[in-house]
Amino acid sequence: MPTLLALDASSTACSCALIQDQSIVQRFEIAPREHTRLLLPMIDEILAEAGVSLEQLDAIAYGQGPGSFTGLRIAAGVAQGLAYGADLPLMGISTLDALALAAHRQWHARYVIAALDARMDEIYVAAYRCHEGTLTALLEERVMPPSKLSLPQGDDELEWLGIGSGWQLLSAMPVDVQAALVQTLPDELPAAEDIARLAAASWKRGARGGSPHEVIPVYLRDEVAWRKT
Template sequence: MADKLLAFDTSTEHLSVAVRHGDRVLSHSGAGGAQASSTLLPLIRQLLADAGLALADLDAIVFGRGPGSFTGLRTACSVAQGLAFGAKVPLLPVDTLLAVANEARHAFGAQRVVAALDARMDQLYAAPYDFDTAGPFGGDPEPLLLAPEALDVPTGWAIAGNAFAAYGPRLASATARHEVLPLATAMLRLAPALLAAGRTVPAAQAWPLYVRDKVAQTTEERAAIKAAAAVPQNPA
């Protein structure tokens, strides 16, 4: 059994790092975003030292592969690659939406969850996870990029993620709404099943999961959107 694991996620504005050594779990959460590239490695070193582990002792390095912030995903993947190359440790990529759904399941008992993360540019990253009937990965759905109004939430399902502050009134009604993030501790909980399923990759294949190909709108596109919003709608 893999009981020596490092996990981290930098896909949102929140940085999350955790280490498991046997039954002991140490974790840190804090500000991410632009700070993540400078703070992630020192935090990893500190947590490993506190857990009495060296990098080479690890059974695997678990990282959030996306979807999420382009800069955050590149940070996570590059750090995971560098650590794995140096220590010759396998890498375990975890979808950030699966980590969100798992956190909602763990913290609130939600078994059927639509995970939704703010993708900026008036869009969401989203995917439905059914832990009741589809196993430990909730069915392994493909992540979607869509407008908040287009999010489909079946009756009786919960919504979980960080999209409520920006898009709350525009989201479908749901049995419950859970404000959760893709935490490293959730990734540690997922790791045993993912390892058993053979989901590790070599360092050279630690690739981000990009759902959006475009990072930002052009000036012309932003102007067109504003102009369209300003046009009065014809009454029915």
């Protein structure tokens, strides 16, 4: 198993995790607008707890999005700076993938729709089939109004678990989507622990990440948009 540091700031939660020999050290705190202050001290804490230096890492993984525009830039910037300083590759991991893995790992879900509140009456969403820690995308991640969400074609008889803040907009979703859900977990947020697990699995399959200068947050929207209040 590789030794990987993972970090995420894509939501109101700030988290980091270190995976080594199948064991994980992690920190997770819900702290809106505190990511810049918390992230580096968290990283220092888990490296010290694990007795690992940056130079001993194989790579750094980060939540590449979708999610908060500001949070994604914070995580990408910190990951990029650490990777440059220690000459390490970077691995960008989808935050929707991380949510799906959490649903599979903690609630044993086989079919998962991960959704995050994208603001402006839209959601970031993707759907998965999960089996023994492996995710297969049935609906590629995208941004859309919740009223436009539809189940993957041919899978309308399956029992789905919905996870992520996008499910706070459940009442705005089509009736058939609501009927297919056996459970929703609207308070769950992406966590660095699941980003670390996904990055480690990717590493085992031969992926080795990329250069720090290739860091690109995934916003899904073509432009960073805002609405005047």
